[in-house]
Amino acid sequence: MIEIKNVSIVFGQGTVNENKALKNINLKVKEGDFITIIGSNGAGKSTLFNTIAGTYLPSEGQIFANDKNVTRDPEYKRAKYIGRIFQNPLLGTAGNMSLEDNMTITHKKGMKWLRRSLNNKTREIFRQELVQLRMGLEHRMKENLVMFSGGQRQALTLLMMVLSKPSLILLDEHTAALDPKNAEIVLELTNKFISEYNLTGMMITHNMTHAIEFGNRLLMMDGGEIIFDIEGEAKKALTVEKLIQKFHELRHKTFENDRTLLAEE
Numbered sequence: 001m002i003e004i005k006n007v008s009i010v011f012g013q014g015t016v017n018e019n020k021a022l023k024n025i026n027l028k029v030k031e032g033d034f035i036t037i038i039g040s041n042g043a044g045k046s047t048l049f050n051t052i053a054g055t056y057l058p059s060e061g062q063i064f065a066n067d068k069n070v071t072r073d074p075e076y077k078r079a080k081y082i083g084r085i086f087q088n089p090l091l092g093t094a095g096n097m098s099l100e101d102n103m104t105i106t107h108k109k110g111m112k113w114l115r116r117s118l119n120n121k122t123r124e125i126f127r128q129e130l131v132q133l134r135m136g137l138e139h140r141m142k143e144n145l146v147m148f149s150g151g152q153r154q155a156l157t158l159l160m161m162v163l164s165k166p167s168l169i170l171l172d173e174h175t176a177a178l179d180p181k182n183a184e185i186v187l188e189l190t191n192k193f194i195s196e197y198n199l200t201g202m203m204i205t206h207n208m209t210h211a212i213e214f215g216n217r218l219l220m221m222d223g224g225e226i227i228f229d230i231e232g233e234a235k236k237a238l239t240v241e242k243l244i245q246k247f248h249e250l251r252h253k254t255f256e257n258d259r260t261l262l263a264e265e
């Protein structure tokens with residue numbers, strides 16, 4: 001699906017601020033993978049996403065999408081098959097437009113037949129999609145999204161992204177700004193959509209419990225490197241304590257935010 005070969009990213013090359021944010025990364029993301037990514041602040045997690053999405057072009061190395069070399073493809077080209085959700089729940093939807101208008105725009109990306117104005121059949125399709133969120137939003141299709149909570153906006157962003165059928169979804173701490181209850185709802189929806197729509201996803205989280213609970217594979221990053229990559233049954237057997245111990249073994253130092261990571265959200 002996505003293959004990263006010997007990729008490095010250097011910021012401020014040749015200056016006093018030179019910083020190697022990614023160091024010789026090698027990673028094969030297989031179709032259907034749901035990968036969780038953990039690591040301390042500054043480990044390179046977001047830089048990895050920015051590199052996959054084409055926000056930053058690698059200083060060295062290559063990136064392949066379905067065996068095609070996309071290393072030099074700009075972000076807007078990759079956005080056709082890569083969906084992203086960020087921490088800020090207001091970023092993925094247009095607040096000054098109604099829910100049904102927001103959905104119309106998304107559907108037009110995946111369904112060329114959709115007309116500008118909504119007919120009753122399409123409205124009914126939208127309604128059924130919204131029911132999946134179990135937030136009662138199917139009754140609020142005419143309301144502008146500024147009226148919706150952060151959790152509702154993020155759930156909608158997720159639904160709308162899934163409906164545009166991306167090959168890969170990148171979730172950059174997409175529940176971190178939500179209260180614990182909404183974070184749990186959006187995470188459960190993420191999990192449900194990834195498996196039901198056969199998506200491939202990568203999710204950065206600072207919550208180790210979530211990193212263990214969700215996905216089939218887990219990556220631990222530190223200092224611009226992937227230091228631990230575990231999947232399948234071995235991942236299922238992980239606990240937060242084992243992960244922290246692994247980090248200590250590999251790096252001979254303490255996870256800078258052990259306490260946050262251990263927090264039960």
Ligand SMILES: Nc1ncnc2c1ncn2[C@@H]1O[C@H](COP(=O)(O)OP(=O)(O)OP(=O)(O)O)[C@@H](O)[C@H]1O
Binds near residue numbers: 012
């Ligand atoms: N645009 C940029 N210009 C210069 N340095 C950058 C840029 N983006 C990131 N960095 C640096 O690259 C390193 C990795 O940052 P990155 O944001 O990828 O970390 P992260 O693991 O996502 O951390 P966090 O959990 O705090 O979000 C850091 O040292 C950061 O300061």
